[in-house]
Amino acid sequence: MTDTRYLELPDGRRIAHRFTPGTGPTIVFLPGYMSDMSGSKATALFEMAQAAGRPCLLVDYSGCGESPGDFADGTLSRWRDEVLAVIAAAGLEQVVLVGSSMGGWLMLMVAEALAESGKVKGLVGIAAAPDFTEWGIAQMDKNMLADGETIWEDNPYGPEPTPTHPGFWADGQANLMLDREIAWDGPARLLHGQRDTDVPWDISVRLAERLRSADVQVMLIKDGDHRLSREPDIHLLLRTVAELVLARDPAA
Template sequence: MTEIRFHEMPDGRRIAHRFTPGQGPTLVFLPGYMSDMAGSKATALFDMAVHAGRACLLLDYSGCGQSSGDFADGTLSRWRDEVVALIAAAALDKVVLIGSSMGGWLMLMVAEALPDTVHSMIGIAAAPDFTDWGVAQMDKGLLADGETIYEDNPYGPEPTPTHPGFWADGQANLQLESPIGFDGPVRLLQGQRDAEVPWELALRLSETLRSDDVQVTFIKDGDHRLSRESDLAVLMRTVAELVLARETAA
């Protein structure tokens, strides 16, 4: 098990991460909302990278996993800055961003911030703009008034909170309203039995991306997590194809 290290942000936040060196481009996994680098997809990706001699970076956003901070203070912009800081600290020249659910929104923001560094992206049930399409109008009113809303959590006993700061920041960083200026390869993996993200969103994201090299893979019986062995096999094949494409192009 590669040692967990901590990167200190200017305000003192300590961001937990794991890094294994190797051939590039570096695989960077971006977890979903309230998730961390101990999840099955992140772990499988890291193990694959270690065995294949590939560079890989995992991280916990502030307020999540082993990173310091309060989850209630978390926003997409805050977490984007943490990802960018880790990539800079590790001096990574080329990366493949792999974003799960909310991480699929965050990867678009990181790619915008690092246009010369991000080689390609893989979205796993990517959920850009979910503060807009995934929140009821009544709840939007409560959030706008500064209240936290809570929803049933299908993955645990505690309800899932949406804090007003996160919601407002999400609304300020909507991606699907205008073309997304990324020209590199993008692969989108989407389960059609996903109860959280409508599978049609993958098509909308594909259309919004400026790149012509976008492929959408639907997994008909796949749920939101896409963490079964068969789902992970699809992910690993997708990663391998992008890495090989990068090396062939080089």
């Protein structure tokens, strides 16, 4: 892995990221909720890109991983703008966005924001979770969030409970996507485990229906869980991303 770099935004936020140069579209990995660029999928993609001479960008949202800040201040819109700022600062001309869980929602938001630029050449979702502030939260908890309270849920991946802050929830509700057409016309590959207890696999099917593109494939892993971080899952991810990058690279 290369050293961590920091992009300072006008308001003082410092966004940690790692970049390896190369030829062809840049693989941009967007981690999930309370995750960061040190995870196994991000690391595997980065190492694959380095070995193949392909560019890859990893990002930590503010308040996550190596980016300073308060996680409670984070929202989808705020993190989308941070990703866009790092892409712009790096001068990336073509990108393939890879989004894991919540990162799959951000992937769609970034793709829409860059639609007119033509920069985005492909999407790869890993248990993509658009609209989880709607379908993933009970009505009683929504009422608490609407009243400005933080809710806490058991965390199957660590000892500390998982918070949902009212600002994040409200911003998510303002950016729902599964109730409309998503104006994306390029290739999209959606990987999802059918034993995912966090994001139902039918979310990827619904997303495929909402994407305007005809070049959309949903790949269901029958015994796969939410993380899809086992060795065969990682191999499927790497193969899927590599095929998409090569297919969109005229020099390949």
